[in-house]
Amino acid sequence: METPDQIRDRLLSRFPGAAVSLISNPGPAAQHSLLLDAADARAIATFLRDDPGLQLDFCSNVTGVDWPDREIVETTRTSTPDPAGGPAKVVEQKTKRLQPGCLEVVYHLYSVALLHGPVVLRLRTGNRSDQVSLPSLTPVWRACEFQEREVFDLFGVVFEGHPDLRRILMWDGFKDHPMRKDYVEPDDYEWEPTPHGDVLAKAKRHYPTPAPAVVKEEPKP
Amino acid sequence: MSFSDPSPLSAAPGASVRAVHDEFHGDLLEVSMGPHHPSTHGVFRMMVTLDGETVVKLKPVFGYLHRNHEKIGENTSYLGSMPYTDRLDYLCSMTNNWAYALAVEKLAGQAVPERAEYLRVILAELTRLLNHTCLAGFLLQDCGASGTPLMYAFREREKILDLFESLSGSRMMCNYQRFGGCRVDAPAGWLDAARALTDGYGSFLDEYEALLTGNEILMARTQGIGCLSAKLAVSAGVTGPLLRAAGVAYDLRKVDGYGFYPRFDFRVPLGAHGDTYDRYMVRVLEMRESIRILQQALRDIPAGPIMDPKAKLRGFRPKPGEVYSRIEGPKGEIGFHLISEGGPNPYRYRVRPPSLINLTILEDLCLGHSIADAVVILGSIDIVLGEVDR
Numbered sequence: 238m239e240t241p242d243q244i245r246d247r248l249l250s251r252f253p254g255a256a257v258s259l260i261s262n263p264g265p266a267a268q269h270s271l272l273l274d275a276a277d278a279r280a281i282a283t284f285l286r287d288d289p290g291l292q293l294d295f296c297s298n299v300t301g302v303d304w305p306d307r308e309i310v311e312t313t314r315t316s317t318p319d320p321a322g323g324p325a326k327v328v329e330q331k332t333k334r335l336q337p338g339c340l341e342v343v344y345h346l347y348s349v350a351l352l353h354g355p356v357v358l359r360l361r362t363g364n365r366s367d368q369v370s371l372p373s374l375t376p377v378w379r380a381c382e383f384q385e386r387e388v389f390d391l392f393g394v395v396f397e398g399h400p401d402l403r404r405i406l407m408w409d410g411f412k413d414h415p416m417r418k419d420y421v422e423p424d425d426y427e428w429e430p431t432p433h434g435d436v437l438a439k440a441k442r443h444y445p446t447p448a449p450a451v452v453k454e455e456p457k458p
Numbered sequence: 459m460s461f462s463d464p465s466p467l468s469a470a471p472g473a474s475v476r477a478v479h480d481e482f483h484g485d486l487l488e489v490s491m492g493p494h495h496p497s498t499h500g501v502f503r504m505m506v507t508l509d510g511e512t513v514v515k516l517k518p519v520f521g522y523l524h525r526n527h528e529k530i531g532e533n534t535s536y537l538g539s540m541p542y543t544d545r546l547d548y549l550c551s552m553t554n555n556w557a558y559a560l561a562v563e564k565l566a567g568q569a570v571p572e573r574a575e576y577l578r579v580i581l582a583e584l585t586r587l588l589n590h591t592c593l594a595g596f597l598l599q600d601c602g603a604s605g606t607p608l609m610y611a612f613r614e615r616e617k618i619l620d621l622f623e624s625l626s627g628s629r630m631m632c633n634y635q636r637f638g639g640c641r642v643d644a645p646a647g648w649l650d651a652a653r654a655l656t657d658g659y660g661s662f663l664d665e666y667e668a669l670l671t672g673n674e675i676l677m678a679r680t681q682g683i684g685c686l687s688a689k690l691a692v693s694a695g696v697t698g699p700l701l702r703a704a705g706v707a708y709d710l711r712k713v714d715g716y717g718f719y720p721r722f723d724f725r726v727p728l729g730a731h732g733d734t735y736d737r738y739m740v741r742v743l744e745m746r747e748s749i750r751i752l753q754q755a756l757r758d759i760p761a762g763p764i765m766d767p768k769a770k771l772r773g774f775r776p777k778p779g780e781v782y783s784r785i786e787g788p789k790g791e792i793g794f795h796l797i798s799e800g801g802p803n804p805y806r807y808r809v810r811p812p813s814l815i816n817l818t819i820l821e822d823l824c825l826g827h828s829i830a831d832a833v834v835i836l837g838s839i840d841i842v843l844g845e846v847d848r
Contacts, residue, residue, distance in 0.1 A: 264779015264798065265567030294692050295708075298782060300795055300808040343795070345782045349692050349708050355782060380695025383818050391526075406521040406847060415526055 270357035299384035391416035500843030523847035531807030561794035589788035600837035638769030698790025703729035
């Protein structure tokens, strides 16, 4: 099989103007992935499926990854030589940079016809709040149907062009997306008749202590 | 077949059946089968729209057992998730363990000693025997053969579970594999007991097949029912015996050659029609091949350590990286996608559940068949709700 580098070069020559970049995987497995632009994702996916040299006809796994905003601290060191000939004076300067977060969808593709793989595709949303739509790849691989619904349900990525985008594991009236890193479960999520420990603390937070009952004195006959 | 979508589900609380009028089809009946229905193998629900007895629309509904296994996996250490993988597909805990252990070993670049690899193959093939035997029993139960085939299957299953119990201490929740090997070595006499079981399994299959394979009722209920084309199967990500019953030669034991499978001589049975009968038959033939693998593995298993001495269980922190790794489970391709950021917990822990993805084609298989056939088709897909819902 072609290496991810070769696939990227071929995609760039086939789709001029598309943004395809290689994301390297430092681990021993070395499964490098291709980051696609949302605008061209479906055309590229169709090409990968139909290209006679690749024939990636089997989309094995679709999953989401949540990357929250991160504050990255960069340290720069500047050393100024001491004119008197002593040890150089080192000044450390720390700069904080905010790396904006995103939601990422990962596709693992294999070829049943040519028995090779995996080729890993990644798509990223603009941010985690209002730009969360990505093109659905269900029209290319039917295997994405339930798995994209799951990513929509648990991460909140909206797949455009999906035939039946509904919640799949959580119930329909559920509001949040539980697989996001900043998800906080509701206080009344767990109910116990005799709460203790964490559950009791949550129950106290959720149900304020009831006012003492007013006992009416009944007039004696 | 297309028709205007009948208005959404009845608003009446507790309503499970209602009539829908449609100008083209006349009266359609919408039935909510499940979640508590004996044929759905757990808490699974099918919203079926019926024209007479014929299925014209079917939407699977699940999530009743959802406990967000993946979130729990991200909040637990790598090893802490190992016993929890038992609960995914609770019939096949040994293959779930292996799939997870293999993924972490690839993530951390660990090696596995030879004896442990042999033990893993033996346990995986015993799990395959167990799963397929049970499935044949469940399928016959769904056809209406109340009890008898299932009891025969459960008698044999119990013998395999006894082996698992004497090895790992637990019948079903084995928690046996570790990163870099296995937890304990086989006790004295275990391999002989496994050999005796393997040698006797063929005659059980002969007996079982004499009752079932040529059975007129089974053939009438399953042949030509729920045909799956090879093209749809590959596109829909269907794996395991379903895919091979559709005639696609794709067995990860051959394709990926993980573990020591390239050392064993076995064949991959394929179906010709992709119908329910083929799915049953492919599983029976797979069991025969599993027996061959078991005989070779039990003959060749060497003595030696079962754990990589360099493996670190406590304070295990793999270097940053990412991996997707998969094995051929009895139900299909079970895979794990892990992202490590160098911490004690995985940053992302994802299970690729074969049962869930095989359900993608449930509606396609059932359309045009009667509601009674939908039950049999669902039985032949072989789902476990612990894995579908996670």
